[in-house]
Amino acid sequence: MSGKYRFNNIIKVRYEQFEKLPRDLMSDSEAVFLWGDEYWQHVPQFVLDYLNEVANSYDLDTRTNSEAKQNWYAHDYRDAIAEKLLVEDRIKLDDPRKQIGTCHGAADGFACIAGIFLEPGDEVLVVDPQFTFAWGLPDLHGAKTISVPISEEGNWNIAEEDVPDLLEPKINNKTKMMIMCMPGNPTGTVFSEGTTKAIGDILSDHEIIYLEDSVYERRLYDDSKFVSMGSIPSMKDYAVCVRGFSKIYNVRPFRTGYIVANEEIIDKVWRWHMLGGIDPSSIYMKVLAKCLRKEMSEPLPPRWHEDYKREWDVMRKWTYEAINNNQWLSCVMPQAGTYHFVNTSKLGSSDEVFSILRDKYKVLLTPGTWYGPRGEGYMRLCYAANLPEDTKNGVNRFLDAVTEIGRNKSL
Numbered sequence: 001m002s003g004k005y006r007f008n009n010i011i012k013v014r015y016e017q018f019e020k021l022p023r024d025l026m027s028d029s030e031a032v033f034l035w036g037d038e039y040w041q042h043v044p045q046f047v048l049d050y051l052n053e054v055a056n057s058y059d060l061d062t063r064t065n066s067e068a069k070q071n072w073y074a075h076d077y078r079d080a081i082a083e084k085l086l087v088e089d090r091i092k093l094d095d096p097r098k099q100i101g102t103c104h105g106a107a108d109g110f111a112c113i114a115g116i117f118l119e120p121g122d123e124v125l126v127v128d129p130q131f132t133f134a135w136g137l138p139d140l141h142g143a144k145t146i147s148v149p150i151s152e153e154g155n156w157n158i159a160e161e162d163v164p165d166l167l168e169p170k171i172n173n174k175t176k177m178m179i180m181c182m183p184g185n186p187t188g189t190v191f192s193e194g195t196t197k198a199i200g201d202i203l204s205d206h207e208i209i210y211l212e213d214s215v216y217e218r219r220l221y222d223d224s225k226f227v228s229m230g231s232i233p234s235m236k237d238y239a240v241c242v243r244g245f246s247k248i249y250n251v252r253p254f255r256t257g258y259i260v261a262n263e264e265i266i267d268k269v270w271r272w273h274m275l276g277g278i279d280p281s282s283i284y285m286k287v288l289a290k291c292l293r294k295e296m297s298e299p300l301p302p303r304w305h306e307d308y309k310r311e312w313d314v315m316r317k318w319t320y321e322a323i324n325n326n327q328w329l330s331c332v333m334p335q336a337g338t339y340h341f342v343n344t345s346k347l348g349s350s351d352e353v354f355s356i357l358r359d360k361y362k363v364l365l366t367p368g369t370w371y372g373p374r375g376e377g378y379m380r381l382c383y384a385a386n387l388p389e390d391t392k393n394g395v396n397r398f399l400d401a402v403t404e405i406g407r408n409k410s411l
């Protein structure tokens with residue numbers, strides 16, 4: 001740091017993803033990436049068809065282009081989302097056009113909500129371990145994160161009856177928000193309806209905002225069911241649900257998402273976006289509205305998605321067996337997402353294991369500590385990082401490396 005500039009808290013925000021990933025490794029064909037989601041499944045054909053249809057009908061004449069004028073209001077997009085929320089999530093909005101805000105992907109939605117609420121002195125509850133936004137955004141605004149620990153022994157979950165003892169002692173008059181990635185990344189946790197309701201009842205009593213990141217809403221296994229905090233009656237005015245389409249339709253480059261909340265909150269979302277984000281592209285919003293409408297007119301869950309999930313499920317089970325058959329490792333079967341949160345504590349700290357795997361074996365997983373203090377001793381492994389055969393080869397390289405590290409350690 002040169003000391004030349006007077007930056008704000010941005011200097012506290014960690015971005016080890018870039019710092020710890022040397023450029024030469026990224027283009028090294030021998031390196032194995034079990035780092036993050038790089039879907040092998042294609043964007044569903046109907047999404048591509050709608051994209052072509054909308055793009056081809058787009059009027060580039062600025063005098064007649066009503067699309068661009070409508071962009072500001074995004075009525076069609078928000079109406080389609082309201083239909084989806086009602087059918088798929090049992091969320092009934094009083095006035096969808098006032099209760100749905102737009103954003104450039106879920107990431108932008110979280111930044112916006114943190115931007116309109118958080119300030120120095122605030123406290124934010126974070127179920128730990130949890131995805132990086134939950135730690136970085138409070139840091140940016142000078143708010144303090146309060147870890148609400150979960151554990152491997154407890155299947156990275158919270159039983160309904162344990163909620164009061166876990167949450168109440170962490171709450172005081174500075175507590176403004178709880179941030180929750182649900183279904184969980186990196187742990188694959190899915191809270192039961194009872195747990196969600198128990199959390200909601202406590203938070204609403206204290207008028208605490210629940211910022212819900214549910215980008216993995218459809219990536220669920222077995223009989224897991226995602227219950228959004230937006231459907232819990234006591235949280236009607238305090239749940240802020242942020243969603244995107246990157247994980248649903250594999251369309252991360254669209255950068256289009258939405259925020260569902262009380263209309264007073266959405267009014268502030270508009271103000272925030274006047275300063276920075278403005279609206280996502282009207283083309284993508286129109287495409288996504290068509291996609292949602294098509295899906296809501298057919299039985300859920302959609303067939304194409306079930307097919308994708310079956311393929312992820314094969315990899316989930318294969319990697320689970322492989323990890324737990326290695327004497328140095330263990331993991332819990334995740335109920336959602338495309339990650340295993342692997343216990344590597346017999347081999348050393350998260351950072352040590354990360355560095356050895358990277359430097360000696362060119363195997364890249366993310367260290368558990370990126371997801372909070374409770375991630376110490378763990379590494380996140382993505383089983384949708386590549387085509388299944390390549391992922392299997394990568395996992396085998398990881399397991400061989402682990403066995404060698406373990407053997408050297410016990411010598």
Ligand SMILES: Cc1ncc(COP(=O)(O)O)c(C=O)c1O
Nearest residue numbers: 105106107131185215244245246
């Ligand atoms: C848990 C979680 N939330 C949000 C995002 C970002 O979603 P979007 O592409 O909609 O900004 C990611 C991306 O990887 C994620 O893993």
